[in-house]
Structures are given as structure tokens and as C-alpha cells.
Amino acid sequence: MCAAKNLKRGGDGGVSEVLGFLLIFTIIIAGIGLVTLYGYPMLLQQQSSANEKIMEKNMIVLQNDLKSLSYNMVPYSETSLNVGGGTLTVYNMSYSLQTSSNFTISDTSGIINPPVTFQPGDMRYESTGAQTEISLENGAVVMRMLAENGSTMLAEPRWFYDAPTSTAVIYLIGFNTTDVIARSGVGTVAMELDQTNYTVYSIPPGDTVTVQYTPNPSVDYSVAWGNYFTNTVGLNAVSNGVYAFPSNVNTLVVYRYEIRVKSV
8 A cells, every 4th residue: 555655646746747847848938939929020120220320320421421522622532331231222323314313403594504403323221121211312311211201311411502692502412333333241432533513603683593303203302302401501492392592692603523433
């Protein structure tokens, strides 16, 4: 009888150990499943957000390189950067005349004849995870979310209107490349000043100088540029995409720079 009781107790102990192991194993598997279901997507989202923030800073650094090349006439610049979570692509000034954005400068009396039409191209970061586009376009850093309407300007170009002298100054900066070039991962953006010129227009009294921004239909930064024209430069919105300088402008200076991108 004693031996039978001891055998029964030993069997119960084995069953308890198995049940305990199964319970702990189930908890571990459930924890791994929860982490995979909720934690991993959050980790990817945070990584995408970090890549986006890094590229915002990188594009502002590249904008400073553009300023050095154009405004300060530095002949050459190189910047090493890491393009994470997406692709950095350079679309040159002649990439697509039908779809690329352009800026048109004209006036009501026809002094600017023919009107100045400039297609700058852009250096564009396209995020694969966050679905975000950040572009260096005509000297400005602009950003938009693919799933939402609208855009914002992260860093402004150097346009201005000087009221005391009634002088308006416009800078047009475009990219030249031998072909569309792109980069993911670590690379070096090498740029050099290619061509530059400027034109001075004497605007008669009562004439109105206008600027029209026509966006790329698939990469629309019109909200960002519209806010910049009205809030920073002080232009008046005339119609969709058309903005006018104050009517007392008597001198207009248009600078044009072409930047050759050697590599990214």
C-alpha cells in the first residue's frame, strides 16, 4: 500500500511539471506574438521617422552647399551622407518638360519679353516607409506626405522685395546632370557651379510683375511655395498659382544658376 501511494504521488508531480512547462511556454509564445504584432511595426515606424528626420537635416545641408555654389560663387562642393529608408534621386532641368514644375516671371506691359520660364528640376528623397517626399527645389527644401494634400517649406530660398528701393530680386537655381541619377545608402553628393547669369529689368510705373508656379502634377509643392510667396516675400495672390509683386516695383533682378551634379 505504501509503495502504491508513493507511485501515485510521483505521477502527479510529473503531470504538474508538464502543465507548468506548457503554461510558461504558452506565455512566452503569446509574448513573442504580441511583440511581433504590435512592437515590430512600431519599431519600423520609429525607424522610418528617424530616417525622415535625418534626411530633413541632410537636405538643409545640401541647400547650404547650393548657397555656397550660387551666392558665394564657390566652384565645387562635396557632402557625404547616408540615405536610409528611401532613395535620393536627381531630376535634371530637362528631365520632363511636360511634368516637371516650373516658374514663370512676367509683367503686364510686356517689358519682360519673352517671359522668363524656368524649370529647375529637383533633388528628391522618396521614403519607402513613411511615404514622404522631401525635395531641394529651386533653392528651397520642401516636403509633402504622399497620403495627404498640402506641403510645407522646411528651408526658404533667397528671394526678396526691398520696399525702400522698390527692387525685387529673384534667384532661379536648377540642376544639370548627364542623366537621372539616384542613391540609396552611403554616398557623396558632388556638385559644381556650371552656368550663371543675371538680367536687370526696369519696370515702368503702374506695371505689375507676376510669378507663376506650375507644379509637377505628381509632386505638388504649390501650398509650400504659395505660403512662401505671400507670407515671406510679400506677394499678393492673383489667381491659382499666380502671385504679384507690389505695383511700385521699378527694378527687377533675375539671377539664374545652373548646378551640375556630378554624383550622389
